Amino acid sequence: MTLRIDLKSAILALSDALDLVGVSDFQHGKRVAMIARETGLMLGLPEKRLDRLVCASLLHDLGVSSTAVHRRLLREADWDDRQAHCETGYRLLQPFAHLSLVANAIRYHHTPWRQLPAELSEVDGLDSNLIFLGDRVDAMLIQRGLENPLFNRDGIVEAIVALTGCELSSDLVQAFVAAAAREAFWIALVPRHVQRYLGDLSLSDWRITIDFPQFGHVARLISSIVDAKSAFTAAHSLGVAQLSRHLGERVGLTADALAEVEVAGLMHDVGKLCVPDEIVEKAGRLTPLEFSVMERHSFETYQILRHIPGLEQVAEWAAFHHEALNGHGYPFRRSREHLSPEARIVAVADVFQALAQDRPYRGRQRVEEIPHFLHDFVSHGVLDPDIVAIAIDDLDGSWRAATLPLADNASG
Numbered sequence: 001m002t003l004r005i006d007l008k009s010a011i012l013a014l015s016d017a018l019d020l021v022g023v024s025d026f027q028h029g030k031r032v033a034m035i036a037r038e039t040g041l042m043l044g045l046p047e048k049r050l051d052r053l054v055c056a057s058l059l060h061d062l063g064v065s066s067t068a069v070h071r072r073l074l075r076e077a078d079w080d081d082r083q084a085h086c087e088t089g090y091r092l093l094q095p096f097a098h099l100s101l102v103a104n105a106i107r108y109h110h111t112p113w114r115q116l117p118a119e120l121s122e123v124d125g126l127d128s129n130l131i132f133l134g135d136r137v138d139a140m141l142i143q144r145g146l147e148n149p150l151f152n153r154d155g156i157v158e159a160i161v162a163l164t165g166c167e168l169s170s171d172l173v174q175a176f177v178a179a180a181a182r183e184a185f186w187i188a189l190v191p192r193h194v195q196r197y198l199g200d201l202s203l204s205d206w207r208i209t210i211d212f213p214q215f216g217h218v219a220r221l222i223s224s225i226v227d228a229k230s231a232f233t234a235a236h237s238l239g240v241a242q243l244s245r246h247l248g249e250r251v252g253l254t255a256d257a258l259a260e261v262e263v264a265g266l267m268h269d270v271g272k273l274c275v276p277d278e279i280v281e282k283a284g285r286l287t288p289l290e291f292s293v294m295e296r297h298s299f300e301t302y303q304i305l306r307h308i309p310g311l312e313q314v315a316e317w318a319a320f321h322h323e324a325l326n327g328h329g330y331p332f333r334r335s336r337e338h339l340s341p342e343a344r345i346v347a348v349a350d351v352f353q354a355l356a357q358d359r360p361y362r363g364r365q366r367v368e369e370i371p372h373f374l375h376d377f378v379s380h381g382v383l384d385p386d387i388v389a390i391a392i393d394d395l396d397g398s399w400r401a402a403t404l405p406l407a408d409n410a411s412g
């Protein structure tokens with residue numbers, strides 16, 4: 001049976017993934033969605049338009065993979081490089097039919113109202129300006145501390161009113177002032193309520209089922225965001241996905257399982273978005289504290305994916321890639337009886353692909369050195385010996401599957 005996925009839960013999962021990039025500024029996208037939506041309600045926008053606005057707001061920073069860039073965007077409103085992530089987000093959404101609808105609003109979310117291009121549709125112009133507003137309000141909330149948003153109301157409203165006419169349309173500022181007059185608007189911005197607010201929305205416009213190949217576009221989107229985090233991990237997820245499929249074919253998985261194991265490979269490191277850049281890129285050994293932060297990533301992957309109905313199994317295949325047959329892997333300490341063939345495949349593909357890439361603390365291995373390292377993992381009881389044997393048996397084919405996207409990227 002081919003899987004079908006509900007687009008609404010895919011968008012919410014994508015939003016959870018993007019929110020990780022904020023680290024301590026967690027839930028930025030969701031607060032922007034609330035601020036924009038409450039202002040949109042005051043403007044009298046119909047439900048359908050609000051749904052579209054919420055989706056655009058949740059995803060507005062999808063061009064940001066770096067924790068350092070995220071920090072800067074929320075602390076320096078006039079940062080010269082702020083447009084780059086808008087263009088990246090716009091480009092990432094293009095190939096996906098449903099989500100490309102919000103691409104323009106995302107492209108212009110840092111463009112002042114007066115400078116919006118004349119050819120932009122009214123809907124996109126208004127949505128981009130509403131996100132601009134939400135983004136500014138949240139940046140001020142973060143700078144003042146998120147513990148008590150209501151306490152900071154007056155200063156923030158005053159700063160937003162000062163942007164009337166140039167950065168923000170005057171209708172929009174008026175609507176915001178009206179929304180902000182209610183204490184509930186501010187009290188609802190604390191983490192506990194943010195999660196509820198989003199959960200309570202029906203987002204009926206996004207409640208459509210997409211088939212698994214279409215979901216593959218979302219998975220591809222997620223993998224591009226994760227792989228863009230560091231030059232060291234460029235195309236890592238893509239290589240793991242391709243090698244997982246390649247090994248799955250040799251193990252004799254069904255066509256459906258092959259598509260799913262590929263998606264598991266694409267998304268296995270999505271939780272890495274919460275690991276600060278300086279830890280991912282550290283040249284030396286990680287300290288125990290840094291390692292404990294790094295070890296969160298596959299748990300975060302699990303939490304994000306398992307909430308997509310239909311994806312429960314794929315979530316396990318993706319999130320167990322640091323588990324080991326001997327039960328000493330992380331974070332669940334699963335042992336061989338509790339690790340499916342697909343999870344073992346992703347684990348082998350992950351190690352293989354990583355060996356083929358430079359890491360900040362070591363250079364890449366040559367293809368003929370890979371078997372030696374893989375055997376080491378087998379002898380320590382980490383990787384599955386049969387799957388490793390299959391990978392080594394067709395070493396060149398495995399190498400190509402793991403690294404071809406790298407070559408593609410380099411030439412494109």
Ligand SMILES: [Fe+2]
Nearest residue numbers: 060061073109
């Ligand atoms: Fe932004």
Ligand SMILES: [Fe+2]
Nearest residue numbers: 028060061135
């Ligand atoms: Fe933002």
Ligand SMILES: [Fe+2]
Nearest residue numbers: 268269298321
């Ligand atoms: Fe990982």
